[in-house]
Amino acid sequence: MKKKALKELLLQGNEAVVEGALRAGCRFFAGYPITPATEISEQLSVRLPQVDGTFIQMEDEIASLGAVIGASLAGVKSMTATSGPGFSLMQENLGFAIIAEVPCVIVNAMRGGPSTGLPTSPAQSDVMQARWGTHGDHPIIVLCPSTVRECFDLTIKAFNYSEKYRIPVILLIDEVVAHMREKITIADDETIDIVNRVKPTVPPEWYIPFEDTPRGVPPMADFGEGYRYHVTGLTHDVRGFPTSRPDEVDAFIRRLFRKVSQNFADFQIGEHYHIDDAEVAIIAYGCVARSARRAVADCRDKGIKAGMLKLNTIWPFMRTDVEKVLRQAKVVIVPEMNMGQISREVKRVNKGSAKIFTINRVDGTIITPQEIMGRIKEVF
Amino acid sequence: MIEVTKLIHNYLRHDKKFPHVWCPGCGIGIMLGALIRAIDHRGYQKDEIVLVSGIGCTGRLPVYVDFNTLHTTHGRALTFATGIKLAKPRLKVIVVMGDGDAVAIGGNHFIHAARRNIDLTAIILNNSVYGMTGGQYSPTTPYGMKTATSVYSNVEHSFSISELAVTAGAVFVGRGTVYHAKLLESLMEKAFQKVGFSVVETISHCHTQFGRMNRMGGAVEMMQWQRDHAVTVEKAAQMTEEELKDKFKIGVLIDRNLPPYQDEYDKIRRWSKGVERK
Numbered sequence: 001m002k003k004k005a006l007k008e009l010l011l012q013g014n015e016a017v018v019e020g021a022l023r024a025g026c027r028f029f030a031g032y033p034i035t036p037a038t039e040i041s042e043q044l045s046v047r048l049p050q051v052d053g054t055f056i057q058m059e060d061e062i063a064s065l066g067a068v069i070g071a072s073l074a075g076v077k078s079m080t081a082t083s084g085p086g087f088s089l090m091q092e093n094l095g096f097a098i099i100a101e102v103p104c105v106i107v108n109a110m111r112g113g114p115s116t117g118l119p120t121s122p123a124q125s126d127v128m129q130a131r132w133g134t135h136g137d138h139p140i141i142v143l144c145p146s147t148v149r150e151c152f153d154l155t156i157k158a159f160n161y162s163e164k165y166r167i168p169v170i171l172l173i174d175e176v177v178a179h180m181r182e183k184i185t186i187a188d189d190e191t192i193d194i195v196n197r198v199k200p201t202v203p204p205e206w207y208i209p210f211e212d213t214p215r216g217v218p219p220m221a222d223f224g225e226g227y228r229y230h231v232t233g234l235t236h237d238v239r240g241f242p243t244s245r246p247d248e249v250d251a252f253i254r255r256l257f258r259k260v261s262q263n264f265a266d267f268q269i270g271e272h273y274h275i276d277d278a279e280v281a282i283i284a285y286g287c288v289a290r291s292a293r294r295a296v297a298d299c300r301d302k303g304i305k306a307g308m309l310k311l312n313t314i315w316p317f318m319r320t321d322v323e324k325v326l327r328q329a330k331v332v333i334v335p336e337m338n339m340g341q342i343s344r345e346v347k348r349v350n351k352g353s354a355k356i357f358t359i360n361r362v363d364g365t366i367i368t369p370q371e372i373m374g375r376i377k378e379v380f
Numbered sequence: 381m382i383e384v385t386k387l388i389h390n391y392l393r394h395d396k397k398f399p400h401v402w403c404p405g406c407g408i409g410i411m412l413g414a415l416i417r418a419i420d421h422r423g424y425q426k427d428e429i430v431l432v433s434g435i436g437c438t439g440r441l442p443v444y445v446d447f448n449t450l451h452t453t454h455g456r457a458l459t460f461a462t463g464i465k466l467a468k469p470r471l472k473v474i475v476v477m478g479d480g481d482a483v484a485i486g487g488n489h490f491i492h493a494a495r496r497n498i499d500l501t502a503i504i505l506n507n508s509v510y511g512m513t514g515g516q517y518s519p520t521t522p523y524g525m526k527t528a529t530s531v532y533s534n535v536e537h538s539f540s541i542s543e544l545a546v547t548a549g550a551v552f553v554g555r556g557t558v559y560h561a562k563l564l565e566s567l568m569e570k571a572f573q574k575v576g577f578s579v580v581e582t583i584s585h586c587h588t589q590f591g592r593m594n595r596m597g598g599a600v601e602m603m604q605w606q607r608d609h610a611v612t613v614e615k616a617a618q619m620t621e622e623e624l625k626d627k628f629k630i631g632v633l634i635d636r637n638l639p640p641y642q643d644e645y646d647k648i649r650r651w652s653k654g655v656e657r658k
């Protein structure tokens with residue numbers, strides 16, 4: 001489909017998130033200021049009231065996500081944005097959104113940690129926190145942009161997934177991508193797919209709010225529309241009432257997982273860059289994928305068959321694509337700005353067929369193309 | 381069935397969610413009765429009411445009633461309620477919390493919801509203890525009392541939920557007890573009629589934990605204690621400080637008018653679209 005150009009914009013990653021959120025239909029934002037996510041709050045405080053939406057600065061990040069979940073239950077697409085320290089505070093209510101199946105989007109602009117860490121320096125060290133930060137067994141969807149354009153697209157995707165699967169979606173963006181400016185062309189509204197939650201069509205007396213369906217996603221009624229039902233963070237039965245009956249608990253937790261796992265193919269967003277005949281494959285995400293792209297191009301100039309698999313979906317882990325790369329390449333390099341969070345997953349699915357090498361940077365600076373080139377020369 | 385029971389049954393999810401979890405004699409049921417009667421008197425539609433709670437014995441209340449009900453995380457009920465109210469202002473949002481829920485873990489949310497003047501009613505059941513987890517001391521446990529985590533004595537000073545609400549900016553604050561059930565009901569009705577952040581503090585008893593550990597007797601004796609220690613605001617005005625020493629006031633503690641957050645934010649919406657400021 002040919003996209004009709006609407007406007008060319010020079011945007012920061014955070015600003016592209018704002019544009020994406022507004023296009024996706026986000027009309028409620030609650031947040032607490034924190035670098036490097038602050039621009040998202042500031043811009044939405046200007047833009048949301050213009051479209052009859054609501055911006056509110058809450059007293060902390062716990063409250064922010066609470067308000068976001070409340071607004072979503074009332075039927076309004078909602079989001080919040082934060083960085084590591086705030087993301088830690090959100091874990092409690094993140095679990096609530098998962099168990100109560102409330103759509104919402106959480107942006108975590110990653111900075112160096114632990115704790116207050118490196119407020120203005122980039123990192124990719126929240127990959128596992130995004131997966132397992134909240135307690136209890138649960139599925140999650142996590143997306144990661146590496147360009148400003150992807151900030152826009154993946155924010156829309158994040159809303160779409162959250163509405164379609166009734167699940168919180170996390171946009172993991174790093175400080176580099178959040179603050180970097182690039183020119184992007186935003187297509188006309190009609191060419192952008194927007195997904196809205198499925199609402200019940202049965203009469204209220206027939207509505208079973210947490211019923212299993214073939215898709216694993218029950219229709220969701222907004223508060224105040226005639227479907228009076230109970231929402232709780234306790235493990236509940238299909239009607240939403242607390243239960244500890246093993247058969248009901250088991251069926252519920254398994255459905256939560258199934259709604260993501262049986263739609264696995266729907267979540268595979270990535271890019272194959274010179275990967276088909278690659279002997280050296282780089283698996284990268286976020287700002288590091290930018291350096292990796294350059295390293296691949298330089299390798300190709302020199303006659304080295306290098307390629308890159310860029311992950312835009314971090315969770316559920318893109319194991320099908322990764323396994324293909326592992327079977328084919330002689331050497332696989334996983335550069336990332338942490339001590340090896342994604343490389344751990346790559347090694348887990350490897351089954352011994354490929355040699356895997358890592359590049360780990362944890363000093364608050366980015367991994368350069370030269371560094372990746374150097375590693376390729378070392379191991380290939 | 382007597383009329384009042386019939387009325388209450390009309391609002392309960394009696395075919396779905398009973399028996400309830402509360403101990404026989406607990407005051408939470410009395411508060412629930414008052415809440416239902418107050419809602420009924422005001423004539424609200426079930427569909428327009430959202431009843432939100434946190435975690436605790438009190439937090440279990442919404443599951444039993446036939447409204448839009450939301451049982452959130454411990455202490456965070458007001459944050460969820462803020463989102464609901466701002467996203468859909470036509471909904472009538474009522475939040476029920478325990479004392480620990482509202483002013484320990486949720487204390488920060490409580491003062492900020494009051495300060496912002498979010499248009500909702502917060503009903504707090506103050507039983508001076510963490511009931512659900514087995515009777516540990518809370519921020520409202522009086523100095524010198526025994527609880528599961530202060531078996532020697534509580535050496536912390538308690539604060540008054542209602543006074544906190546007044547200072548933080550609530551437009552209406554009333555205090556009642558489960559002994560004075562009719563007063564409680566009327567305070568709730570008044571709170572519902574207010575536009576802005578309204579609070580009803582309900583003094584109640586947890587005889588199975590707090591009462592037992594402090595040898596205060598059962599539910600009946602603890603309700604008699606409420607009767608003997610509560611003084612109406614009007615009567616208190618005639619009494620000396622000395623006479624009021626071991627008493628607490630019940631009735632309307634403050635009633636004032638301030639624009640609610642949603643009206644203030646509507647101004648922001650207009651200004652953001654270039655409408656001139658007056």
Ligand SMILES: Cc1ncc(C[n+]2csc(CCOP(=O)(O)OP(=O)(O)O)c2C)c(N)n1
Pocket residue numbers: 435436437438439454477478479480481482505507509510511512513518
């Ligand atoms: C974050 C968190 N910490 C602790 C608990 C355990 N917990 C459950 S209820 C409760 C206290 C409830 O006391 P209160 O709010 O006074 O309500 P009551 O049971 O007395 O009505 C606690 C500490 C929890 N559920 N969540």
Ligand code: SF4
Pocket residue numbers: 401402403405406407408437507511512585586587588589
């Ligand atoms: S533990 Fe206390 S507060 Fe909880 S139901 Fe029993 S009497 Fe009521």
Ligand SMILES: [Mg+2]
Pocket residue numbers: 436478479480505506507508509510511518
């Ligand atoms: Mg209590």
